Every structure is written in C-alpha cells, then in structure tokens.
Amino acid sequence: MGRPPCCDKVGVKKGPWTPEEDIILVSYIQEHGPGNWRAVPTNTGLMRCSKSCRLRWTNYLRPGIKRGNFTDQEEKLIIHLQALLGNRWAAIASYLPERTDNDIKNYWNTHLKKKLKKLGTGVEGQTSSGVASHKSISKGQWERRLQTDIKTAKQALCEALSVEKLNSLSDSKASSNCYNNWSSTTPSTYASSTENISRLLEGWIRNSARPGACQANSGSVKTETASSQGTTPSAADCIPSPEPLESLFGLNSSSTEGSETSLLGEESKPVLEAHEPFSFFESWLLDESVGHGQLSLLDMALDDAPELF
DNA sequence: AACAGCAGCAACCGCGATCTT
DNA sequence: CAAGATCGCGGTTGCTGCTGT
Numbered sequence: 001m002g003r004p005p006c007c008d009k010v011g012v013k014k015g016p017w018t019p020e021e022d023i024i025l026v027s028y029i030q031e032h033g034p035g036n037w038r039a040v041p042t043n044t045g046l047m048r049c050s051k052s053c054r055l056r057w058t059n060y061l062r063p064g065i066k067r068g069n070f071t072d073q074e075e076k077l078i079i080h081l082q083a084l085l086g087n088r089w090a091a092i093a094s095y096l097p098e099r100t101d102n103d104i105k106n107y108w109n110t111h112l113k114k115k116l117k118k119l120g121t122g123v124e125g126q127t128s129s130g131v132a133s134h135k136s137i138s139k140g141q142w143e144r145r146l147q148t149d150i151k152t153a154k155q156a157l158c159e160a161l162s163v164e165k166l167n168s169l170s171d172s173k174a175s176s177n178c179y180n181n182w183s184s185t186t187p188s189t190y191a192s193s194t195e196n197i198s199r200l201l202e203g204w205i206r207n208s209a210r211p212g213a214c215q216a217n218s219g220s221v222k223t224e225t226a227s228s229q230g231t232t233p234s235a236a237d238c239i240p241s242p243e244p245l246e247s248l249f250g251l252n253s254s255s256t257e258g259s260e261t262s263l264l265g266e267e268s269k270p271v272l273e274a275h276e277p278f279s280f281f282e283s284w285l286l287d288e289s290v291g292h293g294q295l296s297l298l299d300m301a302l303d304d305a306p307e308l309f
Numbered sequence: 310a311a312c313a314g315c316a317g318c319a320a321c322c323g324c325g326a327t328c329t330t
Numbered sequence: 331c332a333a334g335a336t337c338g339c340g341g342t343t344g345c346t347g348c349t350g351t
Contacts, residue, residue: 016319016345038336054337055320090339101339102319109341110317315349320342327337 013047017056021046025053026061034062059102066098070107078104079112 017025028044034057037050046053059065070078074096081092089101089108096104 014321049321050336051322051338052320058338059319087340105340106318311351313349313351315347317345317347319345321344322342323340325337325339327335329335330333 011047012049012052014052017048017060021048022056022061025056029057029061055102059100062100064098065100065103067103070099070111074099075112078108079116082108082112 024044024046025040028040032043034054037054040046040050040053041048044053048056077095078092081095085091087105087108089105093099093101093104
C-alpha cells in the first residue's frame, strides 16, 4: 500500500541552509548520486524534508550552476521563451542549463517584468499559457501577434544559441558551456559545484571572521547537524580550509569519476531534457532555423544528443 | 545616524503528475 | 487496479541588504 512517508513533519528544520548542511548534502550526493530524496534526510542525519534537500541541490548546489549576472542573450532568450511558453520556468530553464528555474523565475519577476512594463510590451496581456489574451484582441490580430511572437522568439533563440555555440568553440572545454554533454565535462562541472560551496564558505568565513562569531551566514540558524555528523567539519573548526574541501568533493580524483558520472547523469536536468524527444513545437523551432542560414540548431542538437537522431 | 521603504533572492507551500506497493 | 507516497513545478512568502529621506 503506497510508500512509507518521506519525512515526518515534526522536527523538520526550515529556513536558510547552513554551510555544514550544504557540505553534508553535497558529500552525500557525491557518494550516492541525486535521486531517492526520501532517503537523504535519513541517511545524512539532516533535519530537513526531502523536498527541501532536493530544492537546495537543484537550485544551489548542483554542478554547473551560474548565478546572477544574466547576459543580454540570456535575458532575450528568457523574454521570448516566456512569450512562447508562458510561465513554464522549468521548460525555459531547459534552454538555459546553467540557470535554475527558480533563478529564472526570480529574475523574471524582479527584473524582466518591470523592464518589459517600462518598454510597454504588455506582459499583462498574456495568459498563464503565455499566449496573448484572445479577449482583448481580435482573432486576426491575435494570430498575427502570435506569429510575430513566435518569429521573434525563434530569432532570439537562434541568436542566443549561436552566441553560446561561438563561446563553446572558442572555449571548447569550458565547464560553463551548457550545451556540451555533461558527462564529457564532468570534472569541471563538478568543480563548479565546489566553486559554489567555496563561494558559500567564503561568505561564511567572512561572516565568521569576527572572533567568537562562529555561525552560519544565516546568523540565526545554529549548526547542530554538523556536530552530530562525524564526517563533516564541526562548527568548532569554524573555518575549513579549501584543501580538505577539494578532497571532500573528489577533485582531481579518478576514483570519484564513476560516482560523478552517475551523479550528473542522473540528476542534471539539461541532460534529461536533451535526452527526451523534442516536442513538436521545439522540433519545429529547430527545423525552421536550419533553413534560414542561421546557426544550425539541429547540429547543436545532434552534438548534444546524437542518440536522438 | 536612524528609520522606512524597496528590491532581490532563497526557501516554503500547495497541487498535479508519476510512481510504487 | 487502487491507494497513497514521492517528485517536480509554479506561485508565493519572508528575510536580508540596500537606498533614500
């Protein structure tokens, strides 16, 4: 009869994650791979809901995540994909593998919405499905507008992707290249996870640089979990050095490659998306661009997911 | 310098889809 | 096949830092 409950509601910790918790989570996922989130709180001793663990991983700790500083191309792509797909942030995020849906959603709500409002592009005129409201405009107008939207979206998509492609050519092994097969860039993408943690810890170190101030960046959240876990730096250590972290994350270690591969293979949303068959609309989008002398998106798709074709 | 308002972002909540037993 | 748990997504909230007064 069904599965056992994922987590008890009682005693579940909420609020900002501490660096200790992050480290516990990352090291656990490095060892076991993402997925089976139900088991994560139990096996790690984290007093967090499995949902919270998954969210923390996908939105913050997952390898290959770029944070902040959205480029013009990304911005453009988001705007047009939003016009095309509506508020389907996960779908939009699949076109921007370095960005999380939460990040895109936040960026849309805080920056782009206002920007578009300022420009008078009428974001409000869209329904939740992303299509302009039928009620406010006649059918003919709506169809024309839809066609224009689609055309513009396609163009922006091509532009944005061609920039990515160029970047990838000039910096072919860069971990930030979102369209490379992740398994081929596993070490560097995993390193970027380390970078995430390192950045986090840097902030933590800065915050705890004050004598006696040995607490997480959230300030109010105490760190009882780490001290209960023998495998993680205790709060008393206060400032972990980067070297142990590198070993913790398995950098430059061939022995960890297997787990990393499975880790990325199982988790990374872009890969999952890329391996799924394109929707009719997406395929059409890609096909159309091929015939217009633009960057061959089909080539890109072939590069990324050869098994699809 | 102190306070209020605003903006940005991390995390939570609720719901539908999917999966497991 | 049904029941119930898990997963994933989108909307929303609340905290924190910044800016203006």
